[in-house]
Amino acid sequence: MAVILQVDFPYAGPFDQRMTEQLSALAASINDEPGMVWKVWTVNEQTQEAGGVYLFDHQANAEAYLAMHTARLQQMGVQGITGKVFHINEALTAINHGPVKPA
Amino acid sequence: MAVILQVDFPYAGPFDQRMTEQLSALAASINDEPGMVWKVWTVNEQTQEAGGVYLFDHQANAEAYLAMHTARLQQMGVQGITGKVFHINEALTAINHGPVKPA
Numbered sequence: 778m779a780v781i782l783q784v785d786f787p788y789a790g791p792f793d794q795r796m797t798e799q800l801s802a803l804a805a806s807i808n809d810e811p812g813m814v815w816k817v818w819t820v821n822e823q824t825q826e827a828g829g830v831y832l833f834d835h836q837a838n839a840e841a842y843l844a845m846h847t848a849r850l851q852q853m854g855v856q857g858i859t860g861k862v863f864h865i866n867e868a869l870t871a872i873n874h875g876p877v878k879p880a
Numbered sequence: 881m882a883v884i885l886q887v888d889f890p891y892a893g894p895f896d897q898r899m900t901e902q903l904s905a906l907a908a909s910i911n912d913e914p915g916m917v918w919k920v921w922t923v924n925e926q927t928q929e930a931g932g933v934y935l936f937d938h939q940a941n942a943e944a945y946l947a948m949h950t951a952r953l954q955q956m957g958v959q960g961i962t963g964k965v966f967h968i969n970e971a972l973t974a975i976n977h978g979p980v981k982p983a
Contacts, residue, residue, distance in 0.1 A: 781922050781933060783888070783922075785964065796969055796972070797969060800972055801975065805975055808975070813976075815977040816973065816977075817968060817976075819969075820966060821964070821966050821967060822967070826966070828966070830886065861924070861927075862924070863888075863922030863923060863924050863930075863931070864923050864925070866899055866900060866922075866923055868904070869900055869904065869907045870919065870920050873910055873911060873916075873919035873921070874911075875919055875920035875921070876920075877920055
């Protein structure tokens with residue numbers, strides 16, 4: 778059963794094109810994480826936050842990724858990380874065209 | 881420019897089929913909200929939380945929806961609502977197959 782992982786944390790940049798350049802290799806590696814279906818990269822320069830919304834195939838894979846990703850962020854000096862795994866109400870999501878089909 | 885809206889709050893049920901039955905009419909109405917592209921309905925019975933991840937076409941529409949939805953939840957007695965609007969790094973999101981194309 779697919780799950781949503783929400784992650785956000787304080788983030789002071791880089792933004793825009795420099796963010797893309799700095800993190801493209803990391804993004805490519807995320808495609809190899811077990812059970813990762815998609816990620817939307819989120820960023821808010823005004824509130825100085827960034828993160829991501831992910832679809833994973835199973836809760837166990839999302840939780841394993843969250844543990845790894847949290848440790849990686851902490852090694853980069855990031856604090857105040859919020860990470861939440863949610864089940865999906867698939868019937869309600871279907872009404873609102875939510876893109877939660879497996880890859 | 882499309883944005884992501886993340887909302888979550890304390891939620892004690894109903895879950896599963898009863899949640900679907902109770903909220904299907906609300907879900908249908910959300911399709912009529914200005915600029916709403918999709919919503920994934922999120923729920924976690926273990927942590928007693930629920931919410932949603934939305935794609936909106938523009939930041940102003942996401943912020944207007946968040947203000948309305950927060951007021952609606954508060955009228956239902958919900959407290960501790962977290963609502964965040966994020967821009968999307970589209971280049972990184974494309975690498976990870978994120979479903980952020982306009983409807």
